[in-house]
Amino acid sequence: MSYFLRKIGFYAIALWAALTLNFAIPRMLPGNPVDILLAKLQQRGGAVSPETRKAYALLLGGDDSRPLWTQYWDYLGNMFRGDLGVSVSYYPAPVSEVISQSIPWTVVLVGLSTIIAAVLGVALGAFVGWKPGTWLDSLIPATTLLAAVPYFWLALLLTYLLARVLGWFPMQGGYDVVLTPGWNWEFIASAIQYGFLPALTIVLASIGGWLLGMRNMMVSTLSEDYILTAEAKGLTPRKILRSYASRNAVLPSVAGFALSLGFVVTGSVITEQVFSYPGIGNRLLGAVQNNDYALMQGVFLFITLAVLGANLVVDLLYGVIDPRTRARN
Amino acid sequence: MSLQLRRRSAAALLAGAAALGMLATGCSSGGSGGSGDPSTLIAYTGQAGDYQINFNPFSPTRIGALGTIYESLFFYNKAEVTEPVPLLGTEQAWNEDGTELSVTLREGVEWSDGEAFTADDVAFTFGMIKANPAINNGGFDGEVVAVDDTHVTFTFAAPAFVKGPDFMSTPIVPEHLWKDVNPAEDVNEEPVGTGAYLLDDFKPQAFTYKANPDYWGGEPAVKQIRFLALSGNQAGADAIAAGTIDWQTGPIPDVQNTNENFPNYNAYTQWQNQMVLSTCSSAEQGCEGPQTDPAVRRALYYAMDRTQLNSLAFMDTASEMSPTFALTPSQDEYVGASVTEPKVPMEPNLTEAASILEGAGWAKGDDGIYAKDGERLSLTVEVVTGWTDYITAVDTIASQAKEAGIEVKAAQSSWNEWTEKKGSGTFQLAIDSLWQGPAPDPYYVYNYFFTTGVPVGETAGNNYSRYANPVVDDAIAQLALLSPDDPARQAQFDAIHTEIVRDMPFIPILTGGTTSVWNTAKFTGWPSDDDLYAFPAVWSAWDAAEIFKHLEPAS
Numbered sequence: 065m066s067y068f069l070r071k072i073g074f075y076a077i078a079l080w081a082a083l084t085l086n087f088a089i090p091r092m093l094p095g096n097p098v099d100i101l102l103a104k105l106q107q108r109g110g111a112v113s114p115e116t117r118k119a120y121a122l123l124l125g126g127d128d129s130r131p132l133w134t135q136y137w138d139y140l141g142n143m144f145r146g147d148l149g150v151s152v153s154y155y156p157a158p159v160s161e162v163i164s165q166s167i168p169w170t171v172v173l174v175g176l177s178t179i180i181a182a183v184l185g186v187a188l189g190a191f192v193g194w195k196p197g198t199w200l201d202s203l204i205p206a207t208t209l210l211a212a213v214p215y216f217w218l219a220l221l222l223t224y225l226l227a228r229v230l231g232w233f234p235m236q237g238g239y240d241v242v243l244t245p246g247w248n249w250e251f252i253a254s255a256i257q258y259g260f261l262p263a264l265t266i267v268l269a270s271i272g273g274w275l276l277g278m279r280n281m282m283v284s285t286l287s288e289d290y291i292l293t294a295e296a297k298g299l300t301p302r303k304i305l306r307s308y309a310s311r312n313a314v315l316p317s318v319a320g321f322a323l324s325l326g327f328v329v330t331g332s333v334i335t336e337q338v339f340s341y342p343g344i345g346n347r348l349l350g351a352v353q354n355n356d357y358a359l360m361q362g363v364f365l366f367i368t369l370a371v372l373g374a375n376l377v378v379d380l381l382y383g384v385i386d387p388r389t390r391a392r393n
Numbered sequence: 394m395s396l397q398l399r400r401r402s403a404a405a406l407l408a409g410a411a412a413l414g415m416l417a418t419g420c421s422s423g424g425s426g427g428s429g430d431p432s433t434l435i436a437y438t439g440q441a442g443d444y445q446i447n448f449n450p451f452s453p454t455r456i457g458a459l460g461t462i463y464e465s466l467f468f469y470n471k472a473e474v475t476e477p478v479p480l481l482g483t484e485q486a487w488n489e490d491g492t493e494l495s496v497t498l499r500e501g502v503e504w505s506d507g508e509a510f511t512a513d514d515v516a517f518t519f520g521m522i523k524a525n526p527a528i529n530n531g532g533f534d535g536e537v538v539a540v541d542d543t544h545v546t547f548t549f550a551a552p553a554f555v556k557g558p559d560f561m562s563t564p565i566v567p568e569h570l571w572k573d574v575n576p577a578e579d580v581n582e583e584p585v586g587t588g589a590y591l592l593d594d595f596k597p598q599a600f601t602y603k604a605n606p607d608y609w610g611g612e613p614a615v616k617q618i619r620f621l622a623l624s625g626n627q628a629g630a631d632a633i634a635a636g637t638i639d640w641q642t643g644p645i646p647d648v649q650n651t652n653e654n655f656p657n658y659n660a661y662t663q664w665q666n667q668m669v670l671s672t673c674s675s676a677e678q679g680c681e682g683p684q685t686d687p688a689v690r691r692a693l694y695y696a697m698d699r700t701q702l703n704s705l706a707f708m709d710t711a712s713e714m715s716p717t718f719a720l721t722p723s724q725d726e727y728v729g730a731s732v733t734e735p736k737v738p739m740e741p742n743l744t745e746a747a748s749i750l751e752g753a754g755w756a757k758g759d760d761g762i763y764a765k766d767g768e769r770l771s772l773t774v775e776v777v778t779g780w781t782d783y784i785t786a787v788d789t790i791a792s793q794a795k796e797a798g799i800e801v802k803a804a805q806s807s808w809n810e811w812t813e814k815k816g817s818g819t820f821q822l823a824i825d826s827l828w829q830g831p832a833p834d835p836y837y838v839y840n841y842f843f844t845t846g847v848p849v850g851e852t853a854g855n856n857y858s859r860y861a862n863p864v865v866d867d868a869i870a871q872l873a874l875l876s877p878d879d880p881a882r883q884a885q886f887d888a889i890h891t892e893i894v895r896d897m898p899f900i901p902i903l904t905g906g907t908t909s910v911w912n913t914a915k916f917t918g919w920p921s922d923d924d925l926y927a928f929p930a931v932w933s934a935w936d937a938a939e940i941f942k943h944l945e946p947a948s
Contacts, residue, residue, distance in 0.1 A: 094813035099852075101453050103812055106828045113559070113830070113841060114854050115532025120453055123527035123577055154445035155454045156578040162445060165597055228635065235635055236628055241599035241621065340624040342598055346442035355809055 149358035170343035177266035185274020193282020207272035281313035326374030450564035460938025462586035463564035491552030512539035531559035558832035666826035679849030688753030696797035710906035818849030860898035
């Protein structure tokens with residue numbers, strides 16, 4: 065039991081440290097939101113006079129003269145109450161509303177693609193590792209090549225081929241904007257059609273890592289004594305592959321999978337840029353460009369929670385998944 | 394303006410995206426103009442990322458409604474020096490000393506919920522703005538009285554001729570719906586206006602307007618307008634290539650040949666943002682560096698080869714500029730005969746640059762760079778990372794300036810950091826562009842950028858060059874007291890021109906082009922050289938609203 069308490073204590077401290085950094089880092093950014101907002105207005109052809117500047121500084125409360133310490137305490141308090149503040153770049157919308165509008169898109173698209181890539185990669189890796197030295201090994205350089213190509217370049221190439229030349233998929237967006245988002249088949253079908261290409265690029269770009277990791281673990285597992293024992297007992301190769309080799313080889317991939325789920329939120333920035341996909345990555349980029357502290361903090365908080373949460377779950381579940389850890393405890 | 398929107402777009406993707414854009418351009422053929430329904434116009438304003446609903450016309454984060462839903466009293470066409478176009482107002486007249494403005498309102502106008510529009514709505518709107526400093530972005534400080542249903546009178550304590558255009562282009566809102574809301578924080582999800590369009594539906598990826606059948610000017614021919622959210626201007630260019638949008642403002646690859654590459658589209662460029670090397674100019678205000686010497690600024694002005702700059706950095710979309718900062722050619726009438734060089738020289742003049750520098754006591758060192766009192770003539774230009782045309786421009790200027798014995802270095806930083814440096818005065822030169830005021834009158838540029846600035850260390854507003862010249866201040870103050878038609882204004886403009894052409898706190902480069910790409914196969918009536926009824930930029934809300942009303946489906 066003390067094992068779990070220790071773990072949870074450790075994560076509480078990690079959370080506090082992350083929250084504090086989260087508070088400090090945006091405030092070290094140069095510039096202030098009012099200047100950025102005015103610069104944006106001016107670029108859109110607005111006449112920015114001295115009076116405009118005064119009005120928007122008043123509106124957005126440009127100068128927060130409270131001491132940093134007080135701001136910090138208020139910030140921590142608000143975080144625990146779940147109050148993320150008001151976004152400056154989408155004023156007066158609250159941060160939680162901005163985030164909740166975007167996060168489902170990211171979670172579904174990047175989450176699903178991550179799961180697909182991991183499952184496919186691990187399955188293929190187990191198979192390739194099972195028969196090292198055959199032609200199947202050529203899958204490794206092929207997929208790692210895809211992983212090594214800069215992601216945005218791969219995405220642009222696929223967009224060009226599949227969307228522009230062949231016209232199979234739409235190039236941009238999350239759904240046909242004529243439809244109304246909701247739980248109806250027409251909309252979901254459109255969302256799937258629009259999401260397929262971004263998902264495909266994510267899967268292609270990340271499958272190599274899973275495949276390589278699993279294959280190498282398979283090769284080393286196959287030389288273990290218990291595999292030899294299993295063979296000596298006369299078990300079928302299929303049984304050995306599934307219950308003996310794969311089950312042991314997959315453990316590091318499970319840990320890696322939980323971690324990569326934690327990074328779903330961050331991993332989406334480039335995908336969403338290339339495909340104009342609605343999601344949290346676009347919002348984060350916009351928040352940074354606009355010095356929108358509250359929105360940045362909100363998005364970072366989600367990322368922190370996702371990563372810490374995924375780690376905690378892995379830590380706690382590892383004992384359950386891996387009998388050897390259990391035995392040692 | 395547009396340039397900067399474009400520049401910012403997905404900087405990280407630029408290299409790859411540009412190449413892909415070329416491929417896309419190369420292979421397009423006379424395919425589909427197929428953005429759906431023939432009377433639906435699909436526009437992309439450069440919005441990066443999803444929309445958050447906000448149709449409050451006074452909010453800086455609004456996504457629409459200006460011009461299309463909420464109308465102002467008059468429309469000012471900044472593309473040409475013309476009379477304001479009557480919208481909700483039909484006539485305006487100042488009294489002699491500029492303290493009282495009488496406006497006659499249009500009769501028979503209704504809000505889209507059926508209530509009648511009256512003078513009380515106008516008086517209410519301005520009263521509300523005055524009572525809420527956070528939305529008073531035109532600095533309204535007068536009184537508005539509804540004389541009868543169709544006449545209002547604005548009174549001011551001091552002459553307010555030059556503020557008129559700001560107030561006349563203020564969106565008017567209905568009193569019966571706005572009297573109970575907080576105008577600074579309401580997002581106005583169901584806008585009710587007098588304009589030619591009504592809000593049809595809103596989604597984070599797009600919102601749609603539909604034609605107002607009861608519009609006072611007659612139902613517009615374009616029945617629906619849809620605004621898309623894409624990730625940036627590169628995505629916009631891709632959408633043009635795919636034929637999924639009808640209008641975007643921002644360049645596409647090979648823009649000169651738009652019509653050959655995409656037969657349904659045409660590109661049209663107008664020039665408004667005057668590109669400059671801003672300098673931290675005033676040593677008295679605390680600026681440091683060689684650029685505080687006007688001779689250095691003038692020498693740099695003559696060292697530039699603007700023809701080369703235009704082709705290398707701006708795809709030949711920029712146009713000439715006047716060192717007086719009156720837009721050329723549309724505001725040429727403001728430039729008096731006293732200005733000996735009304736346009737910037739397009740070719741470098743190294744002899745002139747050398748004689749200016751030597752006249753100010755600079756001497757050429759062994760390394761070919763001028764120096765004075767042991768200080769080398771070396772300048773750093775701040776430029777924003779990812780604004781590729783400005784980065785190319787600075788690199789080009791650097792090699793041109795070297796010929797003239799001036800060392801120019803580029804320093805790239807993020808937009809936020811760049812803005813911060815300009816605001817606090819910790820820069821030598823920064824490449825940037827100056828924007829225009831609410832009406833086609835160079836007064837606004839002078840007022841925004843050339844009135845005495847704050848010292849280094851304090852946050853500057855518009856005049857971040859910190860230029861301080863009492864003669865200019867005085868002339869600007871005089872202009873504010875004169876009616877826009879008063880011939881006495883010219884003497885004040887002449888005084889300003891003499892000073893700023895000599896001092897050059899902002900070193901003129903060229904006037905940057907704003908390029909719109911629009912679907913001419915689907916709609917007719919776009920602005921042209923013959924009929925430039927609005928500034929052609931989809932992100933410029935008032936202008937875009939005028940354009941929407943002028944368009945007609947081609948089929």
